[in-house]
Amino acid sequence: MTFALAPTAENYRLEAFDTIGSTNAVALQRAQAGDPGKLWIVSKKQEAGRGRRGRPWQTPEGNLAATVLVVGRYEPKIAATLGFVAGLALADALNAVVPQKKLSVGIDGGGAGRNRFELKWPNDVLAHGAKLSGILLESMLLPDGRFAIAVGIGVNVVAYPDDVPYPATSLRALGADCDAETLFLALSDAWVDNHARWAEGRGLDDIRRRWLDQAAGLGSEVAVRQDGRIVRGIFETIDSDCQFVIRDRQGVELRIAVGDVHFGAVASADAD
Template sequence: MTSIPASLSHQRIPRSDGRAWQMEIYGTLGSTSDTCKARLDAGKGVDGLAILALSQTAGRGSRGRQWADPGGNLALSVMLVGQGTEVPVGLWPFIAGLAMHDAMADYLPANHALQLKWPNDLLLAGRKMAGILIEAGTCATGARWQVIGMGANLRHAPAIAGRELACLADATPDAPGASDVACAVLRHLDRWLGCYASYGFGAVRAAWLERGHPVGTAVNVTAGNRQFSGTFAGLADDGTLLLQTPHGLCHVVTGEVMVARTG
């Protein structure tokens, strides 16, 4: 197993149920999610552990993409073990997405142009600034685990050919540091987990729709080798994307969505 360097510091972020997120802060890691998984493989999984790297050299995004991190951005993963995995994996993009959205909104003016994009991206003025990677498995002991990886461009948007990216500093001259944003994300994550526990996914779904691309937005969906075009028609009760096409209403379980730019 690859050795993990010593952490720079620890922070305890209280939760509403009396527990706390235990956040370890590192200078540089390959991948915060891989660090969590290495702990799990070694039998050292801790429910509620959060790993923050101030620089990440081998970050991963969805569909096997590299998540470029030039430093000064957010690279945060949360480990959930045993009872902490009671939220179904398929609902995490919405809960984590709301936490990410609301944490970023804390630092932006009231007329910010933040928007969630199904299933796991956050856009700023129509350009991607953050993403979420959900992984799950089972420990050698049989306990289930989930790792929620969250990356956001705070002070720098990497240049990637063919992609338009944004960073928080594009909209505010005083972009916060990664540790401050990580604490905000974890506080909002606790709030939305509490909402889900009290009111179910319906409340989470309604909140996501308030912050997501509006119903009627033109979108293109790539799912495997198939492509669909239509307009966003909302979310089904399980979070499935509803796409209105010329041939009728489609339910999209997984895929990559491209939102049409306007203006």
Template sequence: MQSEIRKELLDAFTNAGDDFLSGQHLADLIGCSRTAVWKHIEELRKEGFELDAVRNKGYRILKTPEKITADEIRFGLTTKFMGRNIHYEESVESTQKIAHRFASEDASEGTVIIAEEQLSGRGRMARKWHSPKYTGIWMSMILRPNIPLSKAPQLTLLTAVAIVQAFEEMTDLIPEIKWPNDILINGKKVTGILTELQAEADRIHSIIIGVGINVNQKKDDFPLELQEIATSLYIEKKETVSRAELIRSIFMHFEKLYTLYLQQGFLPIKLLWEGYASSIGKYIKARTLTNTIEGKAIGITDDGVLKLEDQSGCIHHIYSADIEL
């Protein structure tokens, strides 16, 4: 009940913009007492929200905290289901682990687990993902699409497009997507995406998409072995980016693309993805579990599988591989 009041309170402030909202109006809108409204206002202040309170006018939010708590993300959120249920932690082993548990407990679609720090973050093929505190976005999103098992990897590509669109909305940077799950800026990795399933042989129960985004790290925040291959939005933009605002933008773009995908299939997503792809038209090495194939990346199939043409003209379909440009 308390969390629902908080959600409705933040939605009211979001819709009000710069206008004041009286305690009585908030109480009537939410269906609680003015005392309950006041208590939640004080809790927001403790979280770091700066509120203006004027006699006979009411309250308005002037400034939000630097953390990415559920309340901070909800203030200004315009989505219908993405991010409407947020589980926030200061520090976790892995948001993916928590998301798997929540998904098995029937968490609603659009539920997001987000943390300020991951102690054991991981990417594809169990690689470690460096996730320092208060600098990046480390989150896992729970989805429940009614799609065939074979189409689940398409949501990795959809997520990449949504994140790139959010980057473009908030910065003047030019991001590129490296198949299947990396986003690069100036050739360096800024984002990784990890897609995992809870499924039976013929049915998906849930798809859990883990996202790691380097937002405000400085170069010295990365281990030495990553400093030449990884970057952050701060390093490239040379100014701090609001993590909460970026998260809200990602949720908005993701929800639009996901709804489009469920209505029209993968083709509209494919066309957008190819427009951002860094590898299309270039010669690459694709290292699979069994061998290495070299050739020209000529696009992706309607299912999102990478097409690579070798020197003999043979076209290989790459389902999973490490790509080197």
């Protein structure tokens, strides 16, 4: 089976690779060369991908590495919310193609079983409380003043890393018979719907509400690592700018723009 776009994605274009260094890097190269956006770059093997804060993210053969290039005139804080659009789109795609399975309480203490796939702030999709997917946004300012945003989505379809300091899983490990091509077809469809809801940032309230409906750990104790320190509290919501909002043990509300979140009482210095 080959990669293909869903019929609803008729205004998008697709470049598929057998092997690629980084789908995000290629997307930004295309933007620098004048690509207008609405371009998907996909591969089943990625050798030089990156996660948050420059961490390496390799995609072994059979997993999905996909990036959609978005080009427009956005404020940086609005552009950053495309990560929440991507999380919703992926969750919708997974629910469409993965057979119904009852999920248990999360390994990391956060999954309450409300949804088969849950969204972990700011950029992960979980299944059984373990990381199934990571999302990374990278951007550049173009000469005409527009922003090019590479929305990268990596999914553990057939394999997951076992040398990471957090629980991880794959669709295969969950018993799902789904390949990267089938998942991407559903993802390209779900992206169109969720991007339309986002409406260049005007629909962010709707995105925020839908994201919270699928949020992992909502109402539970969390530990957030920020600049080498750990902040603990109860995960209450995400605000209108999609910042992470917790209430600490003294009852003080804290808004967090950047940090690594872990559920439960323990967060290590190596947490991702």
